[in-house]
Amino acid sequence: MRIAILSCFYPFRGGIAQFNANLLGELGKAHEVRAFNFRRQYPSFLFPGKTQYVTDEDEAVPVQSEPLLDTANPFNWPRAAAEIRRWNPDLLVMRYWMSYFGPSLGYVARHMRPECRVVAITDNVIPHEPHFFDRPLTSYFLRGVDGCVALCGEVEADLLRIRPDVRHTVIPHPVYTHFGQKLPRAEAERRLGIPSGSRNLLFFGLIREYKGLDLLIEAFSRLDSSYRLIIAGEPYGSFEKYQRLIDACPDPSRIHLFPEYIPDSEVSTYFSAADVVVLPYRSATQSGISAVADNFEVPMIVTDVGGLRETIGERGTGIVCREGTPECIAAEIERYFGTPGLRESCVEAIRSVNERLSWNRFCRDLIAFADSLKA
Secondary structure, eight states: EEEESSSOOOTTTTTTHHHHHHHHOOHHHTTTTEEEEEEEESSSGGGSOOOSOGGGGGGGOOOOOOEEEEOOOTTTTHHHHHHHHOOOOOOEEEEOOOOGGGHHHHHHTTTTTTSSEEEESOOOSSOOSSOHHHHHHHHHTTTTSSSSSSHHHHHHHHHHHOOOOEEEOOOOOOOOOOOOOOOOOHHHHHHHHHOOEEEEEEEHHHBBBBGGGGHHHHTTTTSSSTEEEESSBBBBSSOOOHHHHHHHHGGGGEEEEEOOOOOOOHHHHHHHSSSSSEEOOOOOOOOOOHHHHHHOOOOOOSSSSTTTIIIIIISSSSSESSSSSSHHHHHHHHHHHHHHHHHHHHHHHHHHHHHOHHHHHHHHHHHHHHHHHHO
Protein backbone atom coordinates (compact mmCIF):
# COMPACT_ATOMS: atom_id res chain seq x y z
CA MET A 1 0.00 0.00 0.00
CA ARG A 2 1.17 3.54 -0.77
CA ILE A 3 0.70 5.66 2.34
CA ALA A 4 1.17 9.43 2.60
CA ILE A 5 1.51 11.04 6.03
CA LEU A 6 0.82 14.77 6.19
CA SER A 7 1.89 16.32 9.48
CA CYS A 8 4.95 17.79 11.20
CA PHE A 9 8.26 15.96 11.01
CA TYR A 10 11.88 16.88 11.67
CA PRO A 11 13.10 19.68 11.77
CA PHE A 12 10.00 20.48 13.85
CA ARG A 13 10.35 19.28 17.40
CA GLY A 14 8.04 18.02 20.11
CA GLY A 15 5.80 15.05 20.84
CA ILE A 16 3.75 15.17 17.63
CA ALA A 17 6.86 15.09 15.45
CA GLN A 18 8.30 12.24 17.56
CA PHE A 19 5.08 10.25 17.20
CA ASN A 20 5.10 10.81 13.44
CA ALA A 21 8.70 9.66 13.12
CA ASN A 22 7.83 6.40 14.92
CA LEU A 23 4.71 5.97 12.78
CA LEU A 24 6.68 6.55 9.57
CA GLY A 25 9.35 4.05 10.55
CA GLU A 26 6.94 1.30 11.53
CA LEU A 27 4.60 1.68 8.54
CA GLY A 28 7.64 1.75 6.27
CA LYS A 29 8.52 -1.82 7.25
CA ALA A 30 5.54 -3.18 5.29
CA HIS A 31 4.37 -0.37 2.99
CA GLU A 32 5.61 2.32 0.65
CA VAL A 33 5.37 5.43 2.83
CA ARG A 34 6.14 9.08 2.15
CA ALA A 35 6.28 11.90 4.71
CA PHE A 36 4.81 15.25 3.64
CA ASN A 37 5.86 17.89 6.12
CA PHE A 38 4.62 21.34 7.02
CA ARG A 39 6.40 24.13 5.24
CA ARG A 40 5.14 26.32 8.07
CA GLN A 41 3.49 24.84 11.14
CA TYR A 42 2.42 28.02 12.96
CA PRO A 43 3.08 31.69 12.31
CA SER A 44 5.74 32.76 14.82
CA PHE A 45 3.39 35.12 16.66
CA LEU A 46 1.03 32.21 17.46
CA PHE A 47 3.76 30.00 18.92
CA PRO A 48 4.29 30.55 22.66
CA GLY A 49 7.57 28.66 23.04
CA LYS A 50 11.14 29.60 22.16
CA THR A 51 11.30 27.76 18.84
CA GLN A 52 9.30 25.26 16.80
CA TYR A 53 12.47 23.68 15.42
CA VAL A 54 15.12 21.28 16.67
CA THR A 55 18.42 22.81 17.70
CA ASP A 56 21.94 21.40 17.75
CA GLU A 57 21.44 20.55 21.43
CA ASP A 58 18.32 18.46 20.71
CA GLU A 59 20.29 15.72 18.96
CA ALA A 60 17.09 14.65 17.19
CA VAL A 61 17.36 11.98 14.49
CA PRO A 62 16.66 13.56 11.07
CA VAL A 63 13.64 12.27 9.17
CA GLN A 64 13.43 12.52 5.39
CA SER A 65 10.31 14.43 4.38
CA GLU A 66 9.02 16.85 1.77
CA PRO A 67 8.22 20.35 3.15
CA LEU A 68 4.86 21.04 1.57
CA LEU A 69 1.96 22.60 3.49
CA ASP A 70 1.99 26.21 4.69
CA THR A 71 -0.88 26.10 7.15
CA ALA A 72 -1.18 29.90 7.25
CA ASN A 73 -1.26 30.52 3.49
CA PRO A 74 -4.47 29.40 1.69
CA PHE A 75 -2.83 30.06 -1.68
CA ASN A 76 -0.42 27.21 -0.90
CA TRP A 77 -3.09 24.62 -0.08
CA PRO A 78 -4.09 23.72 -3.70
CA ARG A 79 -0.45 23.09 -4.59
CA ALA A 80 0.06 20.96 -1.49
CA ALA A 81 -3.00 18.87 -2.30
CA ALA A 82 -1.89 18.51 -5.91
CA GLU A 83 1.59 17.29 -4.88
CA ILE A 84 0.14 14.57 -2.67
CA ARG A 85 -2.41 13.64 -5.36
CA ARG A 86 0.41 13.37 -7.89
CA TRP A 87 2.13 10.74 -5.76
CA ASN A 88 -1.17 8.81 -5.91
CA PRO A 89 -1.40 7.31 -2.42
CA ASP A 90 -3.94 4.69 -1.44
CA LEU A 91 -4.14 6.19 2.05
CA LEU A 92 -3.49 9.66 3.45
CA VAL A 93 -2.91 9.86 7.22
CA MET A 94 -3.18 13.22 8.99
CA ARG A 95 -2.63 14.16 12.63
CA TYR A 96 -5.15 16.52 14.25
CA TRP A 97 -4.60 18.12 17.64
CA MET A 98 -5.63 21.77 17.31
CA SER A 99 -8.48 23.55 15.52
CA TYR A 100 -5.99 25.94 13.91
CA PHE A 101 -5.18 23.13 11.47
CA GLY A 102 -8.83 22.59 10.51
CA PRO A 103 -8.90 24.83 7.41
CA SER A 104 -5.61 23.74 5.82
CA LEU A 105 -5.87 20.02 6.53
CA GLY A 106 -9.59 20.05 5.76
CA TYR A 107 -8.89 21.56 2.33
CA VAL A 108 -6.25 18.96 1.49
CA ALA A 109 -8.49 16.11 2.68
CA ARG A 110 -11.26 17.25 0.33
CA HIS A 111 -8.96 17.34 -2.69
CA MET A 112 -7.59 13.80 -2.76
CA ARG A 113 -8.53 11.32 -5.46
CA PRO A 114 -11.80 9.47 -4.72
CA GLU A 115 -9.97 6.16 -4.32
CA CYS A 116 -7.60 7.61 -1.68
CA ARG A 117 -8.91 7.06 1.84
CA VAL A 118 -8.19 9.86 4.30
CA VAL A 119 -7.75 8.96 7.98
CA ALA A 120 -7.17 11.42 10.80
CA ILE A 121 -5.35 10.41 13.97
CA THR A 122 -6.98 12.69 16.52
CA ASP A 123 -4.94 13.57 19.60
CA ASN A 124 -7.49 16.19 20.64
CA VAL A 125 -10.79 17.18 19.09
CA ILE A 126 -11.53 19.89 21.63
CA PRO A 127 -8.30 21.72 22.62
CA HIS A 128 -7.18 21.91 26.24
CA GLU A 129 -7.46 25.70 26.04
CA PRO A 130 -10.69 26.15 24.04
CA HIS A 131 -11.76 29.04 21.80
CA PHE A 132 -15.08 30.01 20.24
CA PHE A 133 -13.91 28.94 16.77
CA ASP A 134 -12.85 25.39 17.73
CA ARG A 135 -16.11 23.64 16.91
CA PRO A 136 -16.72 25.10 13.41
CA LEU A 137 -13.10 24.64 12.29
CA THR A 138 -12.95 21.09 13.64
CA SER A 139 -16.32 20.26 12.10
CA TYR A 140 -15.05 21.47 8.71
CA PHE A 141 -12.00 19.24 9.02
CA LEU A 142 -13.88 16.15 10.19
CA ARG A 143 -16.34 16.33 7.31
CA GLY A 144 -13.44 16.09 4.89
CA VAL A 145 -12.03 12.78 6.15
CA ASP A 146 -13.22 9.22 5.66
CA GLY A 147 -12.49 8.04 9.17
CA CYS A 148 -10.83 8.93 12.46
CA VAL A 149 -8.59 7.17 14.94
CA ALA A 150 -9.06 8.41 18.50
CA LEU A 151 -6.19 7.78 20.91
CA CYS A 152 -8.50 7.28 23.91
CA GLY A 153 -12.18 7.10 24.83
CA GLU A 154 -12.31 10.74 25.91
CA VAL A 155 -11.24 11.85 22.42
CA GLU A 156 -13.80 9.46 20.94
CA ALA A 157 -16.56 11.09 23.00
CA ASP A 158 -15.50 14.58 21.87
CA LEU A 159 -15.35 13.34 18.29
CA LEU A 160 -18.90 12.00 18.36
CA ARG A 161 -20.24 15.19 19.89
CA ILE A 162 -19.09 17.09 16.82
CA ARG A 163 -19.64 14.45 14.13
CA PRO A 164 -21.87 11.62 15.40
CA ASP A 165 -21.83 9.78 12.06
CA VAL A 166 -18.05 9.61 11.63
CA ARG A 167 -16.52 6.19 11.04
CA HIS A 168 -13.96 5.76 13.74
CA THR A 169 -12.00 3.48 16.01
CA VAL A 170 -10.02 3.83 19.24
CA ILE A 171 -6.36 2.78 19.16
CA PRO A 172 -4.38 3.67 22.30
CA HIS A 173 -1.21 5.75 22.12
CA PRO A 174 1.80 3.41 21.72
CA VAL A 175 4.68 3.42 24.18
CA TYR A 176 7.65 5.58 23.20
CA THR A 177 10.80 3.47 22.97
CA HIS A 178 13.22 5.82 21.22
CA PHE A 179 14.61 7.66 24.26
CA GLY A 180 17.30 5.11 25.10
CA GLN A 181 17.83 2.81 28.05
CA LYS A 182 17.06 3.51 31.69
CA LEU A 183 20.12 4.63 33.65
CA PRO A 184 21.17 3.51 37.12
CA ARG A 185 19.33 5.82 39.49
CA ALA A 186 22.50 7.10 41.19
CA GLU A 187 23.98 8.01 37.80
CA ALA A 188 20.81 9.88 36.77
CA GLU A 189 20.75 11.81 40.04
CA ARG A 190 24.43 12.68 39.65
CA ARG A 191 23.83 14.06 36.16
CA LEU A 192 20.97 16.21 37.42
CA GLY A 193 22.83 17.37 40.53
CA ILE A 194 20.25 15.84 42.87
CA PRO A 195 21.30 14.31 46.22
CA SER A 196 20.49 10.62 46.59
CA GLY A 197 18.18 9.18 49.21
CA SER A 198 14.99 11.17 48.56
CA ARG A 199 11.59 10.31 47.12
CA ASN A 200 11.77 11.98 43.71
CA LEU A 201 8.62 13.36 42.06
CA LEU A 202 8.83 14.29 38.37
CA PHE A 203 6.78 16.86 36.46
CA PHE A 204 7.84 16.54 32.82
CA GLY A 205 6.82 18.28 29.61
CA LEU A 206 5.73 21.67 28.34
CA ILE A 207 4.57 23.95 31.14
CA ARG A 208 1.11 25.29 30.30
CA GLU A 209 -1.74 26.51 32.48
CA TYR A 210 -3.93 23.44 31.95
CA LYS A 211 -1.14 21.11 33.13
CA GLY A 212 -1.50 22.30 36.73
CA LEU A 213 2.12 22.68 37.79
CA ASP A 214 0.98 25.27 40.35
CA LEU A 215 -1.21 22.61 41.98
CA LEU A 216 1.76 20.27 42.27
CA ILE A 217 4.05 22.92 43.77
CA GLU A 218 1.39 23.71 46.37
CA ALA A 219 0.97 20.00 47.06
CA PHE A 220 4.73 19.62 47.42
CA SER A 221 4.73 22.35 50.08
CA ARG A 222 2.62 20.02 52.23
CA LEU A 223 5.09 17.12 52.06
CA ASP A 224 7.91 16.42 54.47
CA SER A 225 11.63 16.73 53.83
CA SER A 226 11.96 13.20 52.43
CA TYR A 227 10.59 14.40 49.06
CA ARG A 228 12.18 16.22 46.15
CA LEU A 229 10.43 17.68 43.10
CA ILE A 230 12.00 17.69 39.63
CA ILE A 231 10.40 20.13 37.15
CA ALA A 232 11.63 19.60 33.58
CA GLY A 233 10.08 21.33 30.58
CA GLU A 234 9.84 24.53 28.59
CA PRO A 235 7.39 27.15 29.89
CA TYR A 236 4.80 28.32 27.38
CA GLY A 237 4.27 31.82 28.71
CA SER A 238 5.52 33.43 31.89
CA PHE A 239 7.05 31.28 34.64
CA GLU A 240 6.64 34.05 37.22
CA LYS A 241 3.58 32.53 38.91
CA TYR A 242 5.34 29.22 39.43
CA GLN A 243 8.52 30.86 40.67
CA ARG A 244 6.57 32.73 43.35
CA LEU A 245 5.09 29.44 44.55
CA ILE A 246 8.54 27.81 44.58
CA ASP A 247 9.98 30.70 46.59
CA ALA A 248 7.13 30.37 49.10
CA CYS A 249 7.84 26.67 49.73
CA PRO A 250 9.23 25.74 53.15
CA ASP A 251 12.44 24.48 51.50
CA PRO A 252 12.86 25.62 47.86
CA SER A 253 16.22 23.82 47.68
CA ARG A 254 14.30 20.53 47.38
CA ILE A 255 12.80 21.70 44.07
CA HIS A 256 15.09 21.10 41.12
CA LEU A 257 14.15 23.26 38.15
CA PHE A 258 15.05 22.62 34.50
CA PRO A 259 12.83 25.16 32.64
CA GLU A 260 13.82 24.30 29.09
CA TYR A 261 12.99 21.96 26.23
CA ILE A 262 14.52 18.59 27.11
CA PRO A 263 16.50 17.02 24.22
CA ASP A 264 15.68 13.43 23.31
CA SER A 265 19.12 12.29 24.47
CA GLU A 266 18.46 13.58 28.01
CA VAL A 267 14.91 12.31 28.55
CA SER A 268 16.05 9.02 30.05
CA THR A 269 18.04 10.87 32.74
CA TYR A 270 14.94 12.51 34.20
CA PHE A 271 12.79 9.39 34.20
CA SER A 272 15.64 7.27 35.58
CA ALA A 273 15.93 9.62 38.57
CA ALA A 274 12.18 9.57 39.32
CA ASP A 275 10.19 7.41 41.71
CA VAL A 276 6.90 8.59 40.26
CA VAL A 277 5.63 10.98 37.56
CA VAL A 278 2.90 13.40 38.65
CA LEU A 279 0.42 14.75 36.09
CA PRO A 280 -1.73 17.31 37.98
CA TYR A 281 -3.67 18.34 34.86
CA ARG A 282 -6.75 20.54 34.92
CA SER A 283 -7.88 19.06 31.59
CA ALA A 284 -6.58 16.23 29.44
CA THR A 285 -7.29 13.65 26.79
CA GLN A 286 -4.50 11.08 26.78
CA SER A 287 -0.94 12.11 27.65
CA GLY A 288 2.19 11.54 25.62
CA ILE A 289 4.12 11.81 28.89
CA SER A 290 2.50 8.57 30.09
CA ALA A 291 3.84 6.86 26.94
CA VAL A 292 7.34 7.89 28.03
CA ALA A 293 6.82 6.97 31.69
CA ASP A 294 5.58 3.51 30.69
CA ASN A 295 8.71 2.92 28.65
CA PHE A 296 10.89 3.61 31.69
CA GLU A 297 8.52 1.71 34.02
CA VAL A 298 7.82 4.76 36.18
CA PRO A 299 4.32 4.79 37.75
CA MET A 300 2.15 7.91 37.63
CA ILE A 301 -0.09 9.92 39.94
CA VAL A 302 -2.72 11.80 37.93
CA THR A 303 -5.79 13.95 38.40
CA ASP A 304 -9.17 12.56 37.37
CA VAL A 305 -9.65 14.52 34.14
CA GLY A 306 -10.20 13.58 30.51
CA GLY A 307 -8.82 10.20 29.56
CA LEU A 308 -6.28 9.90 32.38
CA ARG A 309 -8.45 7.54 34.45
CA GLU A 310 -8.90 5.35 31.36
CA THR A 311 -5.26 5.34 30.28
CA ILE A 312 -3.64 5.17 33.72
CA GLY A 313 -6.11 4.40 36.51
CA GLU A 314 -7.99 1.59 34.73
CA ARG A 315 -4.76 0.03 33.51
CA GLY A 316 -3.30 0.07 37.01
CA THR A 317 -0.12 1.88 35.92
CA GLY A 318 -0.64 4.58 38.52
CA ILE A 319 -3.19 6.09 40.86
CA VAL A 320 -5.87 8.71 40.26
CA CYS A 321 -6.55 11.61 42.63
CA ARG A 322 -10.19 11.90 43.68
CA GLU A 323 -9.95 15.70 43.45
CA GLY A 324 -7.63 18.00 41.56
CA THR A 325 -6.60 19.96 44.64
CA PRO A 326 -3.17 20.40 46.27
CA GLU A 327 -4.45 18.64 49.39
CA CYS A 328 -5.64 15.59 47.49
CA ILE A 329 -2.53 15.43 45.30
CA ALA A 330 -0.31 15.54 48.38
CA ALA A 331 -2.38 12.83 50.08
CA GLU A 332 -2.14 10.52 47.05
CA ILE A 333 1.63 11.04 46.84
CA GLU A 334 1.92 10.01 50.50
CA ARG A 335 -0.35 7.01 49.86
CA TYR A 336 1.77 5.90 46.93
CA PHE A 337 4.93 5.82 49.03
CA GLY A 338 3.20 4.58 52.19
CA THR A 339 1.29 1.59 50.77
CA PRO A 340 3.38 -1.62 50.72
CA GLY A 341 3.42 -3.30 47.32
CA LEU A 342 1.67 -0.44 45.47
CA ARG A 343 4.67 0.57 43.42
CA GLU A 344 5.42 -3.06 42.50
CA SER A 345 1.80 -3.56 41.41
CA CYS A 346 1.97 -0.49 39.17
CA VAL A 347 5.23 -1.61 37.57
CA GLU A 348 3.78 -5.06 36.87
CA ALA A 349 0.79 -3.41 35.16
CA ILE A 350 3.13 -1.17 33.15
CA ARG A 351 5.01 -4.20 31.85
CA SER A 352 1.74 -5.75 30.74
CA VAL A 353 0.72 -2.52 29.00
CA ASN A 354 4.08 -2.26 27.24
CA GLU A 355 3.54 -5.69 25.68
CA ARG A 356 0.21 -4.55 24.20
CA LEU A 357 0.97 -0.99 23.13
CA SER A 358 3.67 -1.54 20.54
CA TRP A 359 4.07 0.51 17.37
CA ASN A 360 3.67 -2.65 15.34
CA ARG A 361 0.25 -3.29 16.83
CA PHE A 362 -0.81 0.35 16.44
CA CYS A 363 0.09 0.31 12.75
CA ARG A 364 -1.61 -3.06 12.13
CA ASP A 365 -4.80 -1.73 13.72
CA LEU A 366 -4.53 1.51 11.74
CA ILE A 367 -4.21 -0.35 8.43
CA ALA A 368 -7.08 -2.70 9.34
CA PHE A 369 -9.29 0.31 10.05
CA ALA A 370 -8.28 2.01 6.79
CA ASP A 371 -9.07 -1.18 4.88
CA SER A 372 -12.52 -1.29 6.47
CA LEU A 373 -13.30 2.12 4.95
CA LYS A 374 -13.37 0.56 1.48
CA ALA A 375 -16.71 -1.04 2.29
